[in-house]
Amino acid sequence: MFSRGVIRPLSRRFIHTVPKLSNHTVWSKKGIEGLLSQKGYKTAWTDYQRYLLTNLTLLTNGTALELRSPYETLLHTVKQTTQQHVFHYASMAHNNHLFFEQLADKDEAKSTAPSRFIMEKLVHEDISDVELFRETMLGIAERSHGQGWVFLVETADKKLKFINCHNDGTPYYYAKAQLLDLNGGLTEGDYVALEDLKTRAENDEQDFTLPLMAINYWDYMYIEDYGVTGKSTYLNKLWDHINWDVINKRMFRL
Numbered sequence: 001m002f003s004r005g006v007i008r009p010l011s012r013r014f015i016h017t018v019p020k021l022s023n024h025t026v027w028s029k030k031g032i033e034g035l036l037s038q039k040g041y042k043t044a045w046t047d048y049q050r051y052l053l054t055n056l057t058l059l060t061n062g063t064a065l066e067l068r069s070p071y072e073t074l075l076h077t078v079k080q081t082t083q084q085h086v087f088h089y090a091s092m093a094h095n096n097h098l099f100f101e102q103l104a105d106k107d108e109a110k111s112t113a114p115s116r117f118i119m120e121k122l123v124h125e126d127i128s129d130v131e132l133f134r135e136t137m138l139g140i141a142e143r144s145h146g147q148g149w150v151f152l153v154e155t156a157d158k159k160l161k162f163i164n165c166h167n168d169g170t171p172y173y174y175a176k177a178q179l180l181d182l183n184g185g186l187t188e189g190d191y192v193a194l195e196d197l198k199t200r201a202e203n204d205e206q207d208f209t210l211p212l213m214a215i216n217y218w219d220y221m222y223i224e225d226y227g228v229t230g231k232s233t234y235l236n237k238l239w240d241h242i243n244w245d246v247i248n249k250r251m252f253r254l
Contacts, residue, residue: 014066016053016093018046021100034106035234035241040224045100048220049093056089070094078173087176091168095149099214104243112244117251118212121160138235140164141217148178149216153209154251163209171211212250213242 021027028046031038056073060066065073065086073090077083104112114130127133140150140162148166155161163171169178215238222234 015057018049043224044221052089052093059086078176088168091170099216102246115248134239141215147218151211152213153211171209213247
């Protein structure tokens with residue numbers, strides 16, 4: 001299972017530090033060959049993750065949240081409207097770590113594959129093979145305006161589905177998944193979905209999902225190497241760097 005981040009004591013205070021990825025030593029010198037340059041990797045992982053965790057430390061130090069990991073912090077602030085700035089940094093740090101943990105060099109990734117358990121469950125989502133799996137997940141990211149995350153999640157009834165979380169949305173709680181992009185006009189379907197979320201929230205319904213895989217389409221991931229218009233190129237290369245061994249282990253099996 002992916003780690004949740006590291007917290008270390010420093011003179012009676014606590015700071016969040018950037019978790020060390022298994023390939024960090026190589027990637028920090030050479031980048032992820034075929035996907036990110038050394039500078040691109042430094043920007044998207046080392047620098048950005050440090051930025052998120054530094055802000056999270058500053059916002060939680062001296063509070064009841066200072067000893068909690070980003071994952072625990074996002075769960076504790078997800079329903080608190082007065083803590084949304086804390087939630088933002090915790091959710092983004094957790095999502096970014098979840099995403100980078102599943103990356104590998106191309107040769108290493110090539111030796112892995114989605115487990116039969118994942119593929120069997122995806123058949124019920126009309127995903128019959130890995131290529132259609134790829135087209136579906138990357139297609140959601142490609143068609144999305146703005147920035148965010150596409151997650152493959154396992155629901156409470158052990159089914160798999162895709163969810164698109166805009167901005168700092170989290171897959172762990174439906175009311176903060178940011179499933180709708182509200183920056184533009186709402187369609188009739190968007191309005192119905194928004195009213196449904198409102199009703200469910202008022203009734204305090206629980207709907208926890210477990211993320212197995214993440215596609216990051218924030219611009220900080222690709223702007224260094226591919227430019228402001230390089231989203232499609234980045235996404236097309238990304239799939240060849242997925243370490244399925246990591247993702248397969250995230251799936252709960254009885």
